[in-house]
Amino acid sequence: MNVTASLVLFIAILRYVQLKPLLKKPWLNILGVVTQSFTSLGMTLVANFQLSNAAGIHSTGTVLIFGFGALVCWVQVILTFQTNINNEGLKVGLFRGLLATAVSLIIILYIFQSAHHKVFQAAKSQWLLAMILIFFIATFSIEFRLSAFTIRCCDGRNPISSIIITEHQSDYFQ
Template structure:
């Protein structure tokens, strides 16, 4: 039995992540946990109850995103079995899966380790999410270009290259302006950053860059929709490795009548 409709996975990721970001932002503003002027995405999810909903929805999204990346990995492996593609594609494909997996892990860390509670774990997760995720996008853009004799969709390749460039540029801006803004900051609560707190313009540049990178991430994942439309996934095969007890009817045992064995089932141990 095959599982079809795999193109719904990138669509679900594209719908879930922006909806979570927007819902959390509106909720945090209404509760006055953040100011409406360009907070970080994770700043809007620092305090409960919005942080609880944010963490739960992002965890679900990480699972969907990881499955999407795995299916993309398997798709390229299947294409290599059918078409004479370069061996370097397999190496890039395997490498991208690792970068994608750690990017998903980083996103989960950002959602579950708030900056106010476990700051360094939160920052590590953010770097893994955006940094390794950008590397994943570049590798997939290269693989998509190498697959053009097969897929014949240059528009998608150009889109993925453009999104990779956007992610790279704004990720660098996010890091540099974020560090500079905290150097000049002399306020009391970074979740409520006002212009007179210092480093305001650098702060706005950093937070706006984070939103741009997040949106670019979602659009990139959405670009896998058409690639998945003609795919199906078979259920995994399960193999029993332990010893199994089989019940064999007594009439199937040789010479049972001659040996005087009564008509009872016989237990046979099989490996």
């Protein structure tokens, strides 16, 4: 789960950089990277603090994953429709919308199960939510295939470090 949390954070940064030049109002993109960062933090807390040993910290991580994870899904659905990368926004946005709806419904199911003290069923819901959320984040690869990311690190001779993103389209996809 820690490795997944690191990848979720890395993907959040890549997604932010990818969408930054495509949006006139960046607030939704900033919200996307912040919420996905909190989701990653929640994954780390859940992975490192077991319910039996540190219930409070584990529960905080669960709330971060559930709350911010659902927000990540819906923000990214909106961003998918707004940016419409390679005219795939409608198809990808509808698919992500279905996944976001599933995440929202599982959260409601989890709350219902927890309220009725169905611990085993609630744990199943937690794992199902985690898997769907990870699958949702994996759908960013659909748009990432159309971008080239370059990270340039410089020593003391050139103080500018940069991340460069360029759009490209392979002849294979045309």
